[in-house]
Amino acid sequence: MPVPSFDPGDPLGLDDLLDPEDLAIRDTVRAWAADRVLPHIAEWYEKGELPVLRELARELGELGALGMSLTGYGCAGATAVQYGLACLELEAADSGIRSLVSVQGSLAMYAIHRYGSEEQKLRWLPGMAAGELIGCFGLTEPDHGSDPAGMRTRARRDGTDWILDGRKMWITNSPVADVAVVWAQTTERPDGVRGFLVPAGTPGFSAPEIKRKWSLRASVTGELVLDGVRLPADAVLPEVTGLRGPLSCLNHARYGIVWGSMGAARTSFESALEYARTREQFGRPIGGFQLTQAKLADMALELHKGILLAHHLGRRMDAGRLRPEQVSFGKLNNVREAIGICRTARTILGANGISLDYPVMRHATNLESVLTYEGTVEMHQLVLGKALTGLDAFR
Structure with a gap:
């Protein structure tokens, strides 16, 4: 062949x-x-x-x-x-x-x-x-992002009902959601953290939209405000207690980011490659200059290494062998490298790189949010550090 x-x-x-x-x-x-x-x-x-x-x-x-x-x-x-x-x-x-x-x-x-x-x-x-x-997913709070164990949203029993009070922040889809999955610290032990399904329109529940964002602007983001929200007993998710519930959901979402970030990187790379082939300076396309080719080669290297890593993690997930630490490898590497690719692509486009006529700056600013949510760089570094050394440096 x-x-x-x-x-x-x-x-x-x-x-x-x-x-x-x-x-x-x-x-x-x-x-x-x-x-x-x-x-x-x-x-x-x-x-x-x-x-x-x-x-x-x-x-x-x-x-x-x-x-x-x-x-x-x-x-x-x-x-x-x-x-x-x-x-x-x-x-x-x-x-x-x-x-x-x-x-x-x-x-x-x-x-x-x-x-x-x-x-x-x-x-x-x-x-x-x-x-x-x-739907939307309410875990992050105004004062508790990377440390969900410190959440202040509380759920207390009142007869067979639950009463929820608290506030969640930076919740994608919340202003338009029909149902919110809200995680709250219960006041009774050993229940600990529980998940609740809160339908839109429930008295005491609102989801005001967050404005003035410079990232993820084509996305609806809001808060979740719970002020004496009364829910029946069947609103609680029955099959999990503790933080393992929301953290397992986050791990599933992080896996999608491993792939998704490479999509933003690919578009930015392709935009830069096409621009380098057609933009002329000093009488020739800038893609013919050594420094531009070095940038393109490095971008292609990290882009396709990242896609290969995503493939590998996907095969492990399909085989039931994917560990949370391995997802941290992917999220940490791929989002960080995607931002680097976008920034390098911007330099190839020059001043045009900041224009919305090209996709690069939009992807770069979006990725600043992706870098933070579902675990910051520092949190994933500490996840991997603990896995490698056996020593917990979180606290």
Whole structure:
């Protein structure tokens, strides 16, 4: 068999790792994003809005992209690798679109699917999988981000009901969500932290939108305010107590980021590569200069190493062998390298790199949020440091 020619779009031949169904899912999501997101994303980003969120959610539901790796209840039952490929293509359009899908599927739906009762699953999951219902995930608080054990949101019993008081911050989808998965510290031991399903419109519950963001502008972000919110006993997720519940959901979402961040990096790299081939200075395309080629080579190296790492973690997840520490490897490396690729791409585009006529600065600013959420750089470094040394440096 002859050696295939070198493909600048797939220099390592990583498509060889994918079967026809993988490729079909990837290409379907890529085509949808090209048709429904790319023509409008610069305008949405500039205005700081996502006016067609529910319309896009329903279309993503039709694609099977919501709760994609879950089974039953209208979910697609896709492999982890297929879900990852979808995340990559969605974030190649914009991190806000991938965040919509991740929060819906890997956080809210995953929590209900894994820890909910059968009644809760039947009530919420089919509509969420179809994009008819929107969910959000309330863990982060104004004063407690990296340390969820310090959460101040409280749940106390009142007869058979629960009363919730507290506040959550930086919650994707919350202003438009039909249901919020809220994690609260119960006042009774040994219950500890419990998860609650809070329907929109419940008295005492509100979700004001957060404005004045300079990152993830094409994403709806808000707070969760709980002021004496009364919930029936069947609102609690029955199958988990303690922080392992929300942390397991976060681990699932981080896996999608490992892939998604490489989508933002790929788009920025491709933009820089095309620009370098056509932009002329000193009488020749800037891609013909050694320093520009060095930048492009380094960007391609980190981009495709990151995609290869994502593939490896996806195969481990499909085999049931993926550890949280390994997800930390992927999240830490891929988001950090994606930001580096975007910044280098910006230098190749020069002043044009800051214009919304090109995608690079938009991806770079979005990735600053992705770098922070689902675990900061420092937290993942400490996760890996503990795993490598056996010594806990968190406190």
